[in-house]
Amino acid sequence: xxxxxxxxxxRVVLFDQHKIxxxxxxxxxxxxxxxxxxxxxxxxxxxxELEAHFSAEAPNIEAIQDAVERQLMNHGFSxxxxxxxxxxxxxxxxxxxxxxxxxxxxEITNTDARISDMKRDNANIDGNTAMGAMLQIGAAxxxxxxxxxxxxxxxxxxxxxxxxxxxxxxxxxxxxxCCQIDILKLFHGGFSTGHGYLREPKSIQSYAAxxxxxxQSNQNDQHGGQSIPNFDYGMAEGVAKTYRxxxxxxxxDALEDYLDLTDEDAAVTAIITQAEEMTGExxxxxxxxxxxxxxxxxxxxxxxxxxxxxxxxxxxxSTRAYAKAxxxxxxxxxxxxxxxxxxxxxxxxxxxxxxxxxxxDTSPEGRMVIRNILLALxxxxxxxxxxxFPIHIFKVKEGVNYNEGxxxxxxxxxxCKVSAKRLFPNYTFLDSPxxxxxxxxxxxxxxxxxxxxxxxxxANVYDPTRQIAYSRGNLSFTSINLPRLAIESxxxxxxxxxxxxxxxxxxxxxxxxxxxxxxxxxxxxxxxxMGQGIWLDSDxxxxxxxxxxxxxxxxxxxxxxxxxxxxTALYGHHHGESEDMQKKGLEIIGFxxxxxxxxSQEHKMNFTLLATPAEGLSGRFIRLDQKxxxxxxxxxxxxxYTNSFHIPVWFPISVYDKIRLEAPYxxxxxxxxISYVELDGxxxxxxEAFEAVVRCMHDFGIGYGSINHPVDRDPICGxxxxxxxxxxxxxxxxxxxxxxxxxxxxxxxxPQMPAFQGIE
Amino acid sequence: xxxxxxxxxxxxxxxxxxxxxxTGYLVGTMDKxxxxxxxxxxxxxxxxxxxxx
Numbered sequence: 110x111x112x113x114x115x116x117x118x119x120r121v122v123l124f125d126q127h128k129i130x131x132x133x134x135x136x137x138x139x140x141x142x143x144x145x146x147x148x149x150x151x152x153x154x155x156x157x158e159l160e161a162h163f164s165a166e167a168p169n170i171e172a173i174q175d176a177v178e179r180q181l182m183n184h185g186f187s188x189x190x191x192x193x194x195x196x197x198x199x200x201x202x203x204x205x206x207x208x209x210x211x212x213x214x215x216e217i218t219n220t221d222a223r224i225s226d227m228k229r230d231n232a233n234i235d236g237n238t239a240m241g242a243m244l245q246i247g248a249a250x251x252x253x254x255x256x257x258x259x260x261x262x263x264x265x266x267x268x269x270x271x272x273x274x275x276x277x278x279x280x281x282x283x284x285x286x287c288c289q290i291d292i293l294k295l296f297h298g299g300f301s302t303g304h305g306y307l308r309e310p311k312s313i314q315s316y317a318a319x320x321x322x323x324x325q326s327n328q329n330d331q332h333g334g335q336s337i338p339n340f341d342y343g344m345a346e347g348v349a350k351t352y353r354x355x356x357x358x359x360x361x362d363a364l365e366d367y368l369d370l371t372d373e374d375a376a377v378t379a380i381i382t383q384a385e386e387m388t389g390e391x392x393x394x395x396x397x398x399x400x401x402x403x404x405x406x407x408x409x410x411x412x413x414x415x416x417x418x419x420x421x422x423x424x425x426x427s428t429r430a431y432a433k434a435x436x437x438x439x440x441x442x443x444x445x446x447x448x449x450x451x452x453x454x455x456x457x458x459x460x461x462x463x464x465x466x467x468x469x470d471t472s473p474e475g476r477m478v479i480r481n482i483l484l485a486l487x488x489x490x491x492x493x494x495x496x497x498f499p500i501h502i503f504k505v506k507e508g509v510n511y512n513e514g515x516x517x518x519x520x521x522x523x524x525c526k527v528s529a530k531r532l533f534p535n536y537t538f539l540d541s542p543x544x545x546x547x548x549x550x551x552x553x554x555x556x557x558x559x560x561x562x563x564x565x566x567x568a569n570v571y572d573p574t575r576q577i578a579y580s581r582g583n584l585s586f587t588s589i590n591l592p593r594l595a596i597e598s599x600x601x602x603x604x605x606x607x608x609x610x611x612x613x614x615x616x617x618x619x620x621x622x623x624x625x626x627x628x629x630x631x632x633x634x635x636x637x638x639m640g641q642g643i644w645l646d647s648d649x650x651x652x653x654x655x656x657x658x659x660x661x662x663x664x665x666x667x668x669x670x671x672x673x674x675x676x677t678a679l680y681g682h683h684h685g686e687s688e689d690m691q692k693k694g695l696e697i698i699g700f701x702x703x704x705x706x707x708x709s710q711e712h713k714m715n716f717t718l719l720a721t722p723a724e725g726l727s728g729r730f731i732r733l734d735q736k737x738x739x740x741x742x743x744x745x746x747x748x749x750y751t752n753s754f755h756i757p758v759w760f761p762i763s764v765y766d767k768i769r770l771e772a773p774y775x776x777x778x779x780x781x782x783i784s785y786v787e788l789d790g791x792x793x794x795x796x797e798a799f800e801a802v803v804r805c806m807h808d809f810g811i812g813y814g815s816i817n818h819p820v821d822r823d824p825i826c827g828x829x830x831x832x833x834x835x836x837x838x839x840x841x842x843x844x845x846x847x848x849x850x851x852x853x854x855x856x857x858x859x860p861q862m863p864a865f866q867g868i869e
Numbered sequence: 870x871x872x873x874x875x876x877x878x879x880x881x882x883x884x885x886x887x888x889x890x891x892t893g894y895l896v897g898t899m900d901k902x903x904x905x906x907x908x909x910x911x912x913x914x915x916x917x918x919x920x921x922x
Binding site for chain 1: 879888905909912
């Protein structure tokens, strides 16, 4: 006789046969297989079976559930049995998810980020701070919910087991990835941050300040990065406004000094206004002859001075206004960089992921912006620290800045000098054929712009009349564990391609499922991104409209990791080792790209192929694969899979060959790509050598590239450069003290150095 | 200009900052990198400027 049972938590409670009958009936109803009297009969037999097995001790829950399954089958209720098994499996998964969620929160709460790898999954969130930990706890809860309730079981399984990685999974039900903010469109007429209305800015300082605010505001509406594609063109307008105002004031000052007058403000303003009305132009860094003549005419008429004197005053005012505009621009750019390195988003847990693209505006104002933002980057932060944000992206274009004689060639050279010291800017190449095909001179929106991590959008299957970089971005992306497919295929090429095709289909479906969630949102879910018209066509939506159609300007991207390990698993070598493997590598990535193009046409949506920026992923996939397959030489025997299509970081290869081999993949990975070159410090500081590497990238058709070299800093003496074991300036080793007299000596030697720690 | 007494051992226990690039972004110190990315950074080799290595 069964009188009690043991619950999961170990408690002993009274046995109640009605509860068993009720559970059985629920399964029968779900499967439309049996009724209440059937349920009672099955429950009776369950009790009988339990009594036969558990005469002395109490049965536990698992044993009872096993008996229910068996008796349902014995009685021929196979559909109900199936429903019961499914219910049981779901309950188990939910229970495990809850336990694992609590364990995760426990780790976030109690473990130092220096020990917990999980808390360092994203290097830009400090898991040791209150807000950082809160963000991580929220993310853990959202992930558990999304997996249980939003994913199809086959997607959940593929994600859980590491066949695929769904990026930004914590935001699955909430928002999209990133956007290129057209800063000019936003500024014209002013905008609202949701906490207040900001008038159209009137000086370069406010242009730069509001640009930072725009990035910050938009970051709160999306989970990825924020970028300004037209930083030079955008800020140039602010410079022009600053100059115009400065010119008026300097002209007034010069005039008042010359004629020994005071309070000529109104008269000079009237002359300027008249000149503007006559010519339809304003004062510019390089004002037109006709505009300045109109100002001269006004001066002669009003003050009865000769022409020569009027021109003298104008020249003096122009020179001084130029200096003022340059000074203001410099300060504005420094302020912008400082802002982006210190301002917070996401409840203070993160600095916004920001990028700015520039390099092609050849107007004097645009050039002033580019030069000063590069100088601000070069100067670094308050203590000379290298700026982490924003990512600077220099757009390289023949005829604009690439060759000697091009109008911005001097700025390209300056960018190389700065990047050789500060790691930024990175370079994007508008002449590469897959970028050049969209380029229309005089239309900066057709110049490819990069979200710093690598994401790009250009093609537009949904609306082929809008193949532009501005106001668009990625909606979501999911990456495929390529090496696993290769390992599983056991070297059978056909098997590999079949499983790859299946995986591509699975990912495409999952991206569409996620799109369904995103498409049903409204403007009010994204008060800045959609409410301020930043996203393409969002200004045409009304409050009731869902976002389905406008979101189709964005991209759904399929990413991948570990081409090198994939080739090694399939053929024994990777693409750095032989030209044959390079051919095989291009076939695999070409196959994936064709798939993306095909489904893009089917759905009239932008499916694109992404060379995934794998931060958390590089370790996650390989840990799971090491558990499954052990440490396979050249495949799973390191702590990470190689990023996207890269030649492995540990493989010795020349700059030239690395660029040559990686460039063709840039053409295939239309959702985004990046190639790195690692230089030693001495080479990097040789600007000729540095520029030669950038030119090599350009000539091989790289889309986006950057050059890595060591940038170290000793926070004690402020030295920035390469530090081996010993700091070349103060002579200490890591962790060692600097004797006080040596500090005094250094302080005298480097008076411009920022305050030394501990010195007043 | 004086040196604070408490800072007489200026620099003791203070490491060097080493700025590196990770997935396109720079990261101020490697303390916050995850284990896999630290290993990847450790393994990176320099690329030579000779046209064929």
